[in-house]
Amino acid sequence: MKCSGNFQIASIERLSSNIIRLEIDSPPIAEQARPGQFVQVRIPGKETNIWPRPFSIHYAGDGRITLYIKILGKMTACMAKLKNGDILNITGPLGNGFAEPPDQVPLYLVAGGIGLPPLYFLVCILLKKGFPPELIHLYSGAKSAADLFARDEIVALNIDYRLATDDGSCGVKGLIVEPFAKDFEKSKSGAVYACGPMAMLAAVAKIAEKNFCQLSLEQLMPCGWGVCNGCAVKLKSDNSIVEDERGFRLARVCKEGPVFNADDILWD
Amino acid sequence: MKCSGNFQIASIERLSSNIIRLEIDSPPIAEQARPGQFVQVRIPGKETNIWPRPFSIHYAGDGRITLYIKILGKMTACMAKLKNGDILNITGPLGNGFAEPPDQVPLYLVAGGIGLPPLYFLVCILLKKGFPPELIHLYSGAKSAADLFARDEIVALNIDYRLATDDGSCGVKGLIVEPFAKDFEKSKSGAVYACGPMAMLAAVAKIAEKNFCQLSLEQLMPCGWGVCNGCAVKLKSDNSIVEDERGFRLARVCKEGPVFNADDILWD
Amino acid sequence: MGLNLEINIAGIKLKNPILTASGCFGYGDEASDFFDVSRLGGIITKSISLLPRVGHPPPKVAETASGMLNAIGLSNIGLERFINDKMPFLRKCGTTVIVNIAGKQPDDYAKLAERISSLSGVHAIEVNISCPNVAEGGLEFGASEKGAAVVIEKVKKVSRVPIIAKLSPNVTDIVAIAKAVENAGADSISLINTLVGMAIDPKTKKFKISNKFGGLSGPAIKPVAVAMVYKVSRAVKIPVIGLGGISCGTDVVEFLLAGASAVQIGTACFAEPKVFTRSLDELTAYMVANGHNDIRELIGAVKDI
């Protein structure tokens, strides 16, 4: 049973000018959450925004979920003003999570900006299940140092952790795809997971080529629970459920996704 | 020049379950404010409510205005959650204030519930101008003790101060019009000012009969500055500006009012 | 003494007046994750067309002030897959099932109605002659008395279940269209579908949805919907189902007072899957607080000021 109700903020922290960290007491959601799933969030009483907003689950445990939120527009700006004990309306967990890697192959996880949370959660769960940390390579990129977050948490995992920023203020200067590409070229095999802007995902998919590669997509999400079709994206035709003469099919990012196999995606 | 801009809350206090007291640093408004005038208030960022909300000025001095607000609906509920230092958007001072009494006659001021603020302000100003406190009778009524407010402030004025509540939890049990009627019957002369629900105002007007009697009216107020005509009420015909065959004219509560001579009002 | 929330619309029995709006509730199966769908007055499906449709390319939606635009483009799985994949769930969902249909031409509607009305478990058909986003979807029919009447007549001739005509608000004279579908045999009228709208993003200078135009829904349009429900329910004898911007029990009461015999909730369930059951609880509380034993006491009971 999915959950939709009001839950209390256990802790809210402003990490930089545009990132906040939220912990929310929500046992029924925390218990079910899997890496790659997300929640829909509303601020009760804020009725101007007709839709809730989707955020990936960064971690779930002890009856809590953790979110990292980038302040981007109206709703996230309001969220930044919330305080411990305030109430949020949350629906979730939603969507399908990541599939586990096919084998104990090297894992490459590529996070663009606020795309890090689902990948962090995945690493945590895999480590818990005994996956060897030395096989895990996590690439986290952002515009600038102020947009990077959860660094201490990641360092504590003892995995291979690489940073890049557009302006060079932290880690390598440049796109995060570049260090990933360099490393991946060497082995040319392994499992790849990525979450971030569409252009980055396209680049990652190209580099990963025929390897196992799962991407978490973003779309506007009116409902998040599969009823509106507003979040649909084009996938390559596979004679599946909704298909027409134009040679592609649509899948709902919120329901069939947000995680898709790179192979299925129809790049514009 | 009237003012419309953002001002800071200097102090906000919850006085009872449904009354709050606000002081707002707003020198350009405070300097101009006269008793009976009001301000239009918005909470920046709360866009669902398309209109601001009107509140009478309870006191103005030292660059501040004081408001008493009854929590009634959406906007006032939001206002109750504000904190010192928060910003409000305020337009004012708006409307015409009370006219001064024609002479040093006994003054009867009748306040129904949240109608007290403009009358309190009027008393303060008259006292400052040397009006004898012993001629001033202030009647303040409400549903229950929790709806009465500003009692200490009024007691400090050394005027004749009478209370009534519907449930008898404070002052006389019953309508505030009753003690006023009893007192006024004795002298049958004096100047009367009232602010409160329409039914109370009608009763006061009837009792005051041909005496000087000014009433402050309430209406929904989309603009408050005279441009929408939404707040218009019927007045008796006087061959004035807007009039038609139906034998009455309309006046804008926000612009020609909120204070009207009782004689002019057309009671339904 | 129990409250009566049951209402009969054109021979269909609804256990309460709160239905799901077409296109806003999928085929009914997703909601079981959140609440017991048998509490609904009824389920109205996404518009079904003869063949599957992918619909318009993304972006298909945009948020607006107290509302949203959509140009989903009647994306749906098509008649055959609907029957095979979705009817089994609907047959045992425990409430009234109304299937919404959309076609390119009157004969499409007739084919859909004939087939769907013969399925066990289908209690009524809602005919979408009012989708503003696609040729298929019938706004061309919904915009004229004649066009609307032709579709309804054809459908009525072949259908074994009652027919609800879903009208578009994008017309000069909604009452004329309503009378036309009543005369053509419609058993009930539902309104309103979405208003035609558009949004442009000044940052990119592009349309916010790929189809340029979209349908406006949500609380923003509620006053338009209430006005049309009021007008139409006074002009026709068949029952009216009201929708447009409903998001709570108070809104449901507003539509009933205006003259609706039942209501649908669409956009509001996106943010709150349980809006149907919450609104039902609020409606019940309203009836208790106001001394009403029977939902029918509210229908059209608005009073002059």
Added chain:
Amino acid sequence: MGLNLEINIAGIKLKNPILTASGCFGYGDEASDFFDVSRLGGIITKSISLLPRVGHPPPKVAETASGMLNAIGLSNIGLERFINDKMPFLRKCGTTVIVNIAGKQPDDYAKLAERISSLSGVHAIEVNISCPNVAEGGLEFGASEKGAAVVIEKVKKVSRVPIIAKLSPNVTDIVAIAKAVENAGADSISLINTLVGMAIDPKTKKFKISNKFGGLSGPAIKPVAVAMVYKVSRAVKIPVIGLGGISCGTDVVEFLLAGASAVQIGTACFAEPKVFTRSLDELTAYMVANGHNDIRELIGAVKDI
């Protein structure tokens, strides 16, 4: 190099494209309390009728989600008092003056136009054939091509200043009406007036406004307005003035991109008297940030997705 914000509409020069909407700015004099009205692109007055009108009894307004309903009923001081009491201020207000007129029948419009267009200080007339709240106010004309054309022709024949036809959105085919008024000689088209709406208070079971029906305005209707501006501006050759829900500079840009040559702001100024000058500043900032020197570069410049 200065920015050019000036725009010519049908022979009237506007120093910038931001005008006040009729009925939302009185006769222009109240605003002087708050800002320098000469910064406005132009002032459009409340609709003037031949005789004074009290309008509908209160309550005349209701708040709705991101919008409001009004049934002011064209309450106005009438032609003679307008000329005597209000024209003196308007003559020296320092910006373009457009007088909005409303009548019961085509001849009323002609009389008003003849008289008003001969006054010094009046630069154009806006013809309200679209008020949804009163018989006088002309929705009966605005709702049909013929009706609209008749009024505009009569007005055009006698007017010495350009004529702006203000259209109603409550029609099936706005483009047909727009073409009809263009053919009838209108120099410009403004749209949209309000959508017909209604609100009922479940607490009292009464209508929220005495007239039952009211006109819906504010951000809620912006998508409907943008869609109509886009359609009409592509279908006619005369310039289109866009309005409906504008409350900031970004909204102004959205209407310009959709095809409007100028805009009006109505409801938003109730809450914020200075919305006109703030929006103008934001528009200027947008042009600078996006490298535009001339406001005309934005008109109709929306791009496909």
